[in-house]
Structures are given as structure tokens and as C-alpha cells.
Amino acid sequence: MTKYKGTEEEVEALNTYIKLMRAAKSVTDAAHSHLTKHRLTDTQFGVLETLYHLGGMCQRELAEKNLTSTANITTVIDNLEKRKLVERVRNETDRRYITVSLTESGKELIAGIFPEHVKFIVRSFKALDKQEKENLGEICKKLGKSQRG
Amino acid sequence: MTKYKGTEEEVEALNTYIKLMRAAKSVTDAAHSHLTKHRLTDTQFGVLETLYHLGGMCQRELAEKNLTSTANITTVIDNLEKRKLVERVRNETDRRYITVSLTESGKELIAGIFPEHVKFIVRSFKALDKQEKENLGEICKKLGKSQRG
DNA sequence: TCCGAATAATTTGATATCATATAATACGAT
DNA sequence: ATCGTATTATATGATATCAAATTATTCGGA
Numbered sequence: 517m518t519k520y521k522g523t524e525e526e527v528e529a530l531n532t533y534i535k536l537m538r539a540a541k542s543v544t545d546a547a548h549s550h551l552t553k554h555r556l557t558d559t560q561f562g563v564l565e566t567l568y569h570l571g572g573m574c575q576r577e578l579a580e581k582n583l584t585s586t587a588n589i590t591t592v593i594d595n596l597e598k599r600k601l602v603e604r605v606r607n608e609t610d611r612r613y614i615t616v617s618l619t620e621s622g623k624e625l626i627a628g629i630f631p632e633h634v635k636f637i638v639r640s641f642k643a644l645d646k647q648e649k650e651n652l653g654e655i656c657k658k659l660g661k662s663q664r665g
Numbered sequence: 666m667t668k669y670k671g672t673e674e675e676v677e678a679l680n681t682y683i684k685l686m687r688a689a690k691s692v693t694d695a696a697h698s699h700l701t702k703h704r705l706t707d708t709q710f711g712v713l714e715t716l717y718h719l720g721g722m723c724q725r726e727l728a729e730k731n732l733t734s735t736a737n738i739t740t741v742i743d744n745l746e747k748r749k750l751v752e753r754v755r756n757e758t759d760r761r762y763i764t765v766s767l768t769e770s771g772k773e774l775i776a777g778i779f780p781e782h783v784k785f786i787v788r789s790f791k792a793l794d795k796q797e798k799e800n801l802g803e804i805c806k807k808l809g810k811s812q813r814g
Numbered sequence: 815t816c817c818g819a820a821t822a823a824t825t826t827g828a829t830a831t832c833a834t835a836t837a838a839t840a841c842g843a844t
Numbered sequence: 845a846t847c848g849t850a851t852t853a854t855a856t857g858a859t860a861t862c863a864a865a866t867t868a869t870t871c872g873g874a
Contacts (some may be wrong), residue, residue: 526783529790532802533692539805540689541732542812543682552863557829576852583690588831590854595829612839612852634675641678643811644804652804653681655797656688662792663691701833706859725822737861739824744859761822761869817874825866836855844847 543640550636554629559584559592561633564601564618564626572617574607601625692789699785703778708733708741710782713750713767713775721766723756750774 522530544558551561562582567573570581579589593616596602601622607613618626641649671679693707700710711731716722719730728738742765745751750771756762767775790798 522783526787528795528798529787530783532790532793532798532805533696533786535802535805535809536689536692538732539809540685542809543685546812547682557862559830574852583687584830585832586853587833587855591830610840610852614853634671634679637682638675638678640812641681641808643807644681646677648804648807649677649681651800652808653684655793655801656681656684658792658797659790659801660684660688660691663695663789706832708860723822733860734862735823736825736863740860759822759870763823815874817872819870819872821868821870823866823868826864828863829861831860832858834856836853838852838854840849840851842847842849844845 543637546640547633547636550632551629554625556629557592559588560596561626561629563589563592563596563616564622565630565633567602567616567618568623568626568630572605572615574613574615578616596622692786695789696782696785699781700778703774705778706741708737709745710775710778712738712741712745712765713771714779714782716751716765716767717772717775717779721754721764723762723764727765745771 548558551558556564559582563578566578566581575589575593576586578593579586582589584592593602593604597604600619602616603619604614604616607615644652697707700707705713708731712727715727715730724738724742725735727742728735731738733741742751742753746753749768751765752768754764754766756764793801
């Protein structure tokens, strides 16, 4: 019931935190909306995009690039595989690895969706001028890096 | 397999987007880690915090303040109620509403955790100076607002 | 007064996500 | 050569989250 009374630094950090979270969420939601039409979740889209731009790779690598766990990637790939958008090939040299890659229809799907996705992102950032985007990017990069230090 | 070739504006937007997402995620993860100790998820914590600082309110309002749906709030409250951290009281004037509020033990829990949470947030933003935090906040606010226009 | 629109909460079914545990495989040091 | 450790993927159980439909209730206009 009582408003939080903190030091100046605490209040600054909390306020910045809240704004960062809300901005990230509203941009995600906007970008997300058009994926629904193709029955794709954000992570499914992320995986397809990664495979599209970087080619086939193992699940651990997909997990890293998409900021999620290998456990999660397993189910995401399961679902994409059911729809025949990706395929798994066991690596014969080191059988621990599975190379995941796009099928033809997966390639077609992502090739069709990606430009649309870009348009949504561009539109999301329309309110910011070049300088603001640059600032935002710089500060976010610094912030992100500092978490692992 | 081919790197995306876009206009300057597209590349700027995509790069900023990626950095924003990564920063948001790494800050969330850091803040999240200490909640696990108390068996609280981010949204559960958010709900407790909202109730702690603003007092009891209905589920729709909780959903709005925590950027989620009423369907989701239902299950979150279900789980908090099982642990007797919150309680539901049907509004007798308008029986569509339920007022959710903290129990004594819920109050104790959040009172104990919140200062710790603040410390984590402050630490997360340590790498940024006052000016950078201000900039980040401003730009995020502008960005967030622009999504609903 | 009554009927239809609006609102609050819930349910359902699907997927995501995490933590934890486990299985299979590879590899390095002794 | 083998034993222990590291690595990759999977399984499991719990919760989050959404979309869409449903229920209960209120309220305003005909």
C-alpha cells in the first residue's frame, strides 16, 4: 500500500527497468502478431530464421543463438518437424550431434515471411530517429554485456 | 544461407531490435534468478509486488498492470492461492468482480523479497551511468508508446 | 421490463519454458 | 585400454502464456 521509497539510484534503476521491459514487450507483441497468421511462435520463427540465414546446425547452437535452452529447442524442433518445416539428421562422425536444417517447404515459408517480419520491425522503430536507434542499440549492448561480467 | 541485404533503415531497425531483445532478456534473467529460490515465477512476483504496493484489486487490473491476459492471471492467482499467499474475495456489489489481496504470509514474503529484488535491478544497471539510464528510459518510453498509435 | 451488448473470470487445448534428471556418446588422462 | 568427465539430446513435471470459447453478471436502450 506504501509507495516504495528508495535511494535515488534505486528509483532510477527501477524506473529504467520498467520502461525497458514495457518497450521490449510492446515491440515483441507487435512483431508477434503477424506470426500468428502462419501458426508460428516467436521461437519457432527464430529457429527458422536462424537456419535460413546461417544454414543447418545442431540443437545446442540453435539454443544459444535463440537465447533458450536445449531442452526447449527439442520441443520446438519436434513441432516444426511435425509440420515438415525442418528435418533432423544424425551426425555420423559424432553421434551425439543432430544437424537440423530446413526442408524445401520450410525454406519457402520463411522466405515468404521474413520480408514481412522486417517490415513490422521497421514500423515498430519508426518513432525513433536514426540517432535514437543508435543510442538505444549502444546502451542495450552495453547493458547486455555487463550482465555476464 | 545468404546474409540479409536490406535498406539502411531496415538494417538499423533489425540491429536495434536484436540488441533490445538481448538486453531485456539478460536483465530479466538476472532479476529472475533470485526469485527461483522462493519458488516464484516472474509474473507471480509481479502480482505480489503490485498487490503489496497498490493494495487489493481485481484480476483484470492485475492483468493490465502485469502486461498479461486475464486468462493467465487466473492460473497465476490459482497457484498463489494454493500457497495461501493471496486470497480472492467476490465483490458483493458487482458479482463479476473478484478482489485479490495479499494474506499475512503473502505480505511477509514480498516484504522480505522486495529489497533483494531492488538490489538485483540496481546491480543490473550498474554498468550505465545516470545519463545513460535516463536516455534508455526516455527512448524506451517513446518506443513503447508508439506501438499503440 | 426485457433483451442484447459489454465486462469479469474461467475453461480448454496447444505450445513454451524452466529445472532437473537421464541416456547416449565422445574424449582425455592415466 | 579404460575409467571418469564432458557434451548433446531427450524426458519429465510444473507453470506460463495465448487464443478462443464459455459462464456469470451487469447495464443501458428500446
